[in-house]
Amino acid sequence: MLKHTPFHDFHVQQGAKLVDFAGWEMPLLYRSILDEHEQTRKSGSIFDVSHMGRLHFSGKDAVTFLNKVLTRNISEQKAGQSRYSLVCNESGGVMDDVIISRDVKNWILVCNASNREKLVKHFTKVRHDLDLDFDMSDQTEGTAMVALQGPKVIERVAGVLPVDIKALKRYQFESGSYMGMLKFTIFRSGYTGEDGVEVIIPAKIAGMAIKLIAGKTDKPDATIKPAGLGARDTLRLEAGMPLYGHELTQTIDPLSAGLGWAVDLNKDFIGVEPLRKIQADGPKRRLVGLELEGQRIARQGTPVLLNGQPIGEVTSGTMSPTLQKSIAMAYVDAAHATEGTTLAADLKGTQVPAKVVKLPFYKRAQ
Amino acid sequence: MLRKKAMPDAPKDYRYLESHEWHKREADGTITLGITQIAADELTDITYVALPKVGDTVTANQRWGDIESVKATSDLYTGVSGTIAAVNNELTKNPGLVNSDPYNAGWMIKIKPSNAGEFDKLLSMDDYRKKTGH
Known part of the structure; x- marks a missing residue:
């Protein structure tokens, strides 16, 4: 039985094509992936991201605990700040990528839907093993979460919610309430390469909130229209953002993934020793962007070759709707990860030239 | 704007494969082939169709090409054997026509x-719909 988010009725009303995503019935698309992609780049989209895990931490040892399981040093993090971080296993492989936010009374950790149960088990074990004293509560099913993304989103949301959103910097957040009843937490963040916000609200008022925040989403010229997981994937790929299960897995370390900026090797955390060694030796493979010639798409698992020899593997690929080019992310031997290097993608025996390019593929105008 | 095509209207006089290809017999006896709305919707936005060359031969129930969408790549089959008489070159420029x-x-x-x-x-x-559950 698939789980439903509080927006399930909305998805059905809007004619969404629904798919199983990590045990949740989620919209793949409403109109078309390309249409939703373009709407996000040019105006705005609303994405249901309620399936993502939301864990709260509070109590005496919460900071000690979080610093033990997260690669980022959170000691200096102030209330109202969010940080992207990794959770690593003992070998330095990535268990999940998360956003950790410090609220006034507690910490909010947003994780991938597919990793939520694994993380809760891991965290419970760490708490037990280290005999730490803190509360962990899973708020995922009592709350809803939407992402509003696109160049026109901030203006639209600023006119509706009683929060000075324009003053919020990227990776800052604020909690507020609307007419004293609609409690919400709003983050200036997202997963599309566009400006925008992510909002957590109580599950019970989700239906009302979505109308209030996004407006009339079903008009042809609406500023904000619903978008599904299909567009979310093409958008994040153009923006060069990793997706768990593709660019990040239990056997991939964050340094090879180019996420060294989110790893503090000067503190003690689970996985730090192997990561220090990788840092000292230099990663053997690196995540790169590839631009393929022609119209074929290199999908996850496609071998990457140099002079006919395999030197890497594609993790994600698509036909970039914005750039109209076949793009991919891949892990390749560090020796061949330099921008401008011409490699080849082995598409079922046909070798297609693939040039190493700078990530992200797409950067919005500031 | 709703995508509610509960029953995409597949033409009655066409003939189908369970793998979602349609076949239409033209007045001159040639067979035109494409994929159904059900398949196109399932694939999502199509980005590329690998077409054969005029003069190539194809065999019934064998793969003759493939189709790519933002989401997936699928093989294309034919229900009839013969020689390729024409290909739709418009699809090279505009695969979204599918x-x-x-x-x-x-x-x-x-x-x-x-x-x-x-x-x-x-x-x-009717049999195609029954077999594919649409």
């Missing part, structure tokens, strides 16, 4: 059949 007009402008290949009887053995629209 999504927007799968039964007309989104056609893919025309086959000069080597065995006229094969067409009649293909699935009717």
Whole structure:
């Protein structure tokens, strides 16, 4: 039985094509992936991201605990700040990528839907093993979460919610309430390469909130229209953002993934020793962007070759709707990860030239 | 704007494969082939159709090409054997025609059949829907 988010009725009303995503019935698309992609780049989209895990931490040892399981040093993090971080296993492989936010009374950790149960088990074990004293509560099913993304989103949301959103910097957040009843937490963040916000609200008022925040989403010229997981994937790929299960897995370390900026090797955390060694030796493979010639798409698992020899593997690929080019992310031997290097993608025996390019593929105008 | 095409209207006089290809017999006996709305919707936005060359031969129930969408790559089959008489080069520039007009402008290949009887053995629209559960 698939789980439903509080927006399930909305998805059905809007004619969404629904798919199983990590045990949740989620919209793949409403109109078309390309249409939703373009709407996000040019105006705005609303994405249901309620399936993502939301864990709260509070109590005496919460900071000690979080610093033990997260690669980022959170000691200096102030209330109202969010940080992207990794959770690593003992070998330095990535268990999940998360956003950790410090609220006034507690910490909010947003994780991938597919990793939520694994993380809760891991965290419970760490708490037990280290005999730490803190509360962990899973708020995922009592709350809803939407992402509003696109160049026109901030203006639209600023006119509706009683929060000075324009003053919020990227990776800052604020909690507020609307007419004293609609409690919400709003983050200036997202997963599309566009400006925008992510909002957590109580599950019970989700239906009302979505109308209030996004407006009339079903008009042809609406500023904000619903978008599904299909567009979310093409958008994040153009923006060069990793997706768990593709660019990040239990056997991939964050340094090879180019996420060294989110790893503090000067503190003690689970996985730090192997990561220090990788840092000292230099990663053997690196995540790169590839631009393929022609119209074929290199999908996850496609071998990457140099002079006919395999030197890497594609993790994600698509036909970039914005750039109209076949793009991919891949892990390749560090020796061949330099921008401008011409490699080849082995598409079922046909070798297609693939040039190493700078990530992200797409950067919005500031 | 709703995508509620509960029953995409697959033409009655066409013949189908369970793998979602439609076949239309033209007045001159050639067979035009494309994929159904159900398949196009399932694939999502189509980005590329690998077409054969005019003069190539194709065999019933064998793969003759493939189709790519933002989401996936799928093989393309034919229900009739023969020689490729024409290919829809418009799809090279505008593969989205397969999504927007799968039964007309989104056609893919025309086959000069080597065995006229094969067409009649293909699935009717009703049987195709039953087999694919649509």
